[in-house]
Structure formats: structure tokens, C-alpha cells
Amino acid sequence: MAVLEVHNLKKIFIPRFGGNQVQALKDVSFSVEEGEYVAIMGESGAGKTTLLNILAALDKPTSGEVLLEGKNIVNLKEKEISAFRRNHLGFVFQDFNLLDTFSLKDNIFLPLVLSGKGYAEMNSRMQPIAKKLGITELLEKYPYEVSGGQKQRAAVARALITNPQLVLADEPTGALDSKATDGLLRLFNEINEDGQTILMVTHSVKAASHAKRVLFIKDGEVFHQIYRANASEEEMYQKISDTLTVIATGGEHNA
């Protein structure tokens, strides 16, 4: 069953002071099945971020629809959006987006507190996640006291604690060193194996090579996609690199 369905998404930015209109997304359609781990790749300016913002209900498309478990999130009212976002989606960002005013524990609790959950329930939900992510010892620390990789693991914990249908990750390894990157990607694989659906936007080949499927976006359209099937990470890495070379040198449209 498809967790996410995207149909004919189109986004045009109209500059506030006149000037040329910019078409960020031309016509994007794809779907994500439950338990999938999909990476979306593309160069800067390809429309990745716009796409992610629309999927996160942070922005509205010019036309097209986004169905999350069959519900069109494009038509949600402003009031419902935030509650929807916090109950159905989990976010992992490049720059972590942890609040400095909260300890890691409180950062992880944030979405649940906003939903009005009690402390006992929050705590019992957090413990297994924190253990899995290896941050149990760090919970009382503040974001500025821990490393980038640790911050990102706290952010992952925050994304997972609501049991979201879909975790959206925006360049999650962008600000991490290689060791922390490896750790995080392994973690993503693990939670995916536990059944968590993940959609990751990245332009790191290494990050994408961990996914089960890679979509390539170019000039606002889905240009190509690669399934992992039984390929190893190295083979996947090679395939992605080849595809990127083809895109960069202006290959044919064959999605």
C-alpha cells in the first residue's frame, strides 16, 4: 500500500516585485510504499527543497496533489496542518534544528508535549528509541554540549517519537563528518528494517546509496529512478554515480 502518492505536482514562484516567474517543479509524480526507503537526488536548483517543503506541508503547490495515506494534505486548513505535521510526519534536517533552550530530552519531547501527552507516556516512548540511537546518556545535555552526530541522532529520536507514517529527511548528513555520516546512515537502515518509511532528499551519493530506491530530479521533473533490488551498497553507489554523470552530460529523458 502506498504511504505517499504525489500526482502532477507543479510549483511556480512569482517574484514579489515582478520579474521572471520561476518554475521550480514542472510535473512531479511518484509514490512511496509502506516500509520503503527512498532517496531523492538532484543538483542544486533541481527543485528538491521545494518538493520537500510541499511534502512537509510547509508550502503549497501551484497545482497537483499529495496524498499521505490517501488524504490530500494540499487542501488541509492552516489550523490542521501543524497537528497533522506533528502526528503523521517526522523531520530530520541538515542543521538539526534543535532548540538551544531545551535539553536533548526536551527537544525529543517537543512534538509530544505539543500534542498534550503526559510525562509518563512520553518517557516510556522515548526510552527504547534513545537506547536504540545510543543517546540515553546524553539526554540531559544541551545541544551546544554535544557533537554534530549526537545532535542529529537526537533529531532522529524527535522524528521517531511520534511514530510517524513517514520520516522526511533533508540532507541529514550534510553537516556531519564521515564517521558520523556512516553512523547515521546505518541507523536509517536499521529503522527502515524495523518498518519505518523514510524519504530522504540528498545530493550525497553515499547517502543515497543506502536507500532502496533513488529518484533523480532534474529541472523540476522526475528524470530517472534506480531500484536497489539485491545490489550491494558499492554497486548502488556505482549506479548512482553513472546516472549522475549521464544527467550532468545531458542524457536522454528515460524515466
Added chain:
Amino acid sequence: MRRFFYAKLAWSNIRKNARMYIPYMLTFAGTVMMYEIMQALSMNKSMLTVSGGASAQMVMNLGSWVIAIFAVVFLFYTNSFLIKRRKKEFGLFNILGMEKRHLAKMVLWESIYSYVGSMAAGLLGGILLSRLAYLAVERILQINIFMKYEMPPKAIWATIPLFGIIALINLANTLFQIRLSKPVELLKGSEVGEKEPKTKWILTLIGVICLGIGYYLAATVENPVTALMLFFVAVILVIVGTYALFTAGSIAILKMMRRSKKFYYKPNHFISVSGMMYRMKQNAAGLASICVLSTGVLILISSTICLYLGTEDTIRIQNPRNIAVSVQDADENSRDAVQKMVHSMLEKHAVEAKEELSYFSDTYVLKQEEGRLTAFPNQSQVNYDQASVIQCIMLKDYNRLAGTEEQLEPGQVLLYGTGDEIGEDSIQIADTVYRIKEHLKSFPIPQGMEEAITNTYYLVMPNQEAVEQMAAQLLQSEPDSGIQSEWVYYYGVDLTAESDVQIEMTKELRAAFDASGIEGAVHGAAISRSSTTSTFGGFLFLGIFLGILFLMGTVLIIYYKQISEGYDDRERYQIMQKVGMSRREVRKSIRSQVLTVFYMPLVMAGIHILFAFNMIKKILNMFGLFNIQLFILCTAGTIVLFAILYCLVYAVTAKAYYKIIS
């Protein structure tokens, strides 16, 4: 060309940072202007020709000192804020290849521009506005003669170096900050200091204790003399307490809130407690300053306005009659002579007298202990907390003034007191117990200043001998006190004459009195009116002037606070939206925090005023103002006006704030 590179860079820096630089320069110019005007007023020669002008000028002189101190502290504070905000910029320049000495050159140019610019604006503004200030002084002091408008060069020469030094201090601080820091730190400049604040229990405790003692002193002080002496102690205690509580106390309370999991993990509390903690850490000192300054403005303006409006009351208390003579060591001969003198004066000017007041009295300052009055061992060492004033009046004078026909047996007295109740049926003075025949409900002699300042009792005694006998006994019990009976004769009348005639008469009477060789003094309400008006007018002018200055300071701190919070909040605001708060929720939460932070100093200032009320009231008593209703009215009026102004400032600065975060 290259020579002017840094000059140009500095100029464009100022322009790019206009949002922060312009308020700084405006404040600088404003302070320059006020200092210059105050200096000019305190040097104006024509003011000395007015009666009371000298004391008004002394007040102005004091005022320029206050402005100078304020200027140093305040401009330093503002500049530190500017540096903190600009550290990132300096770091960027540093990384782009500018050495620290180049940065220094650039900063030097910036300082030159801002100093010259704001100095010129301030001096010019001062010259222009000094005319307005002169007019205001004329109106407030009710000076009728034409004051010469002038801006003495001396005032300008006093202003330039003072503010030059301030600019140099600020420059030195900037250079020091640049020198101290590494480029990476410079780049992160405004982002450090986001660590969670520690709870400082000791500081909190100090704050509570200081504030408590300060409040206690202010609220319980009874004696005006003590009030005046303790005023500055209380002020300092409250200032220390305010700073300590804003910085440490607020954090302690917030942490306590956080410790309660049930309370803390609720959507509203969760966001606002942590947000407030962060805000208080960043702004506590600024908020405490706003609170202290606001309190200062409120007290200054309300009390000076009250004094000024109550001038007539004060004059009447100091001068129960328009023209009066008091004779020391008086007897019936001097009484007759003085009456004759006054009457011939009235005839000469063809002025009618009303409300004649004529009586002998004999006054003692005694130590009051549990219903017993004794002489102080040494009359020059009087403890005003224990002192009571006993004014003895003869029965015949009382009966004449009150229009009664009371009779007193030996050892019997009539008592009228303005202070605490004393003795039910009897009163003991030295070793004699006097029976109180009656506690009088009113007294025909108007109460003056001293009566209101200390516990005063009017004792109506059967005759002169009874009083003198009492004096002898007091002396006997404290031989070193040197206490003895000394009758003072007071003779005063109200006049139906214009003020200038009254002044003329007072002067003539004074001359006649001096010529007669009788020891005593002539009091003229008209003369003291002009000097009282000058003094109180001087206070009022200073109060308003300093009030404006402090207000300017308050506005600037508020503005900078909003700006800095705006930059800090923007990021938090965005994160919270991404994590699942709606735009409206975030806006609501931030708004409530901003409002709390904003109105906290005002509320605190209000509480300060509430506690200060008693103390200020007593101090006003010292100046002869006893109209409590007037004081309440002035205080309430000032608070309301100030609150309106404060909200207005909020509305304007909030715009700047929301512009930044959206």
C-alpha cells in the same frame, strides 16, 4: 586613494548598521544636548538676580552632574551592545584578510564619524532648544524679569571634553573587544552565551534581602528627618535588589517551574518557561535597568510636580500669616512695641489687617519615654526618633484665641497633640505629673513645619509661672541640658495688599525691627513665595529634564532589546514551525513572552513606587508639603501617563521586532 579606504568603509558600515547606529547616535546627541542646556542654565548670570535663583542654579548644577554620570554609564552600555551585535561583521572582515590593526583603523573612523556627527547635532540642538529651556524655566520659576538668552561658550567647552572622553572610553572598549577575540569567535560573536543559565541562589537571596530591607525601610519610616537620611540607603538597596532579582531570581523561579514535570510538560508552559529562561538570561540586566530608570522617572516627576503644585500650601505652613514677627525672649513690653510697629506700618501703607494672631509660647524639645518626658542630656545631640516638641501656651492666650473661658487648677493642663497619643489622664514631665483636663480636638494656632515633622504637643498651662516651674524641674533632673524657659512672642496678620506692596512692607518692617534692637525675626509670605517658587520650580524643571533623559534611556534599552530579541527569536520561530507548531501558536507564544518581558519592569517599578510612597511622603513633609491627596494624585497621574508612553514605545518598537522575525 587607499588612504581613504578605511574612512569610506567606516562610513558604509555606519550606513549599513543604521538600524542600530542611529538610535545610538541620537541618544549620544540627546545626552550632549541635555548636558549642554543644563550647563548653560547653571551658568546663566541673569538667574542670580532673581530671588531664589541661586538655589535654583545649585539644583541645575547638581542636575548636570547627574546627567554626566548617567551619560557615562548609559552610553557605555549602549556601545557594548553595538559591539556585541557587530562581532560577526568584524569576524568576517578579519577572515577576508583585514588584520586587527586594520579593523582598529576602521573602528577609529567610525568613532570619529559618530562622535563628530552626534556632537555637532547635540550642540546645535542644545543651542536651539536652550531657548525653549529658558522659557520653561521662566514659566516654572515664575520669573517676571526678562532672562537673557545665552549659550555661554563655557557651557560648550564643558560639554565637548566630557563627551569626548566618553567616546574615547567606548572606542577603547571596542578595540579591546576586537583585540581580545579570535576570528572564529568574532564570527560567532553574538551566538555565544546561549548556555543555560545557572541558578544563583546566593544572588537571589541577596536580592530578596536587599529588596526586603529597602522596602521595609521605606514603608515603615516615620520620621521625615530619618526618611531623608535613609532615602539613599533604601534607593541603593532597592537597586541592588532589583538587579539581583531580575538576573538571578527570575532564573531561580523558572527553574523551579521546570522541576515540576506536571507543570512543565504542558504545551504553553513548555515553550514559555524555556523561552523565558533564555530571554531573562539575555536581558535581565537591561530589564532591571529599565525598571530602575522607570522608577526614577516616576518618583522624580511625581514628587517634583507635587511639590510645585503644593507651593502655596508649603508657604502657608511656613508662614501662617502674610506678615509676622516673632520675638525672642519676649515680655509684655516687647509685645507692645512690636504691635505698635506693625500697626504704624499698616497705617502708613493704608493696608487692612485680618486674622490677627498673637500669642506667647515656650517650646521644649524633650525625650519621650513611655509616657514620660525628660530633657535630653545635651541639647545639641537630639535623637529625632525619640524627640517630642512641647509648646507651652498660657491659658489666657488660649482662651482669647479660641474664644473660650476654660479654667485650670494648678497642676492641670489642656493637651493638643499632632503626634502619637500620649497619656490618658495625665502626662509626666520630669518628675511632675500633670493632670490632663481635656484632650483638645482642635487648636487655634496653625501648625507649622516642625509640628508635622516631629511629635508635637501643645500644652495649655494655667499661667506663666507654671511653665517656668516646669522648666526649672527639667533642668534639675538633667543639669547639663541647660534647659530654661524662653518665651517667644508671635504676632502675625494677613494683609489685603498686592504681593509687591507686601514685599515692600516686609522689608520696611525688617528695617524698623532691626533699628529697635529687639531680638527676633520678621517673616513675609510674599518674600518666601518667590524663593520657594524658585527652589521648587528648579526641582520641577530638573525633575522633568532628568525624567526626559531617563525616558530616553528607557526607550533606547527597549528598542535594542527588541532588536536583539528579534534576531535571536527568528531562528527559534522557524524551528518551532518545522517541528509542528502552527504559525499562530508560535506567534501567540512569542507574543506572550515578549509582553511578559516588556511589562515586567513596569509592574516592578509600580511595586517600588508603592513601597516608596510612605518614604517620599515623609521627605515631602520636610519641604513643607503635607497635602497627601495631592501627592497621591500626582503619583497616580504620573504613573498613568508613563504607562501610556511606555505602551506607545512598545507599539513602535514591536514593529521593528516583527519586521525582523517575519
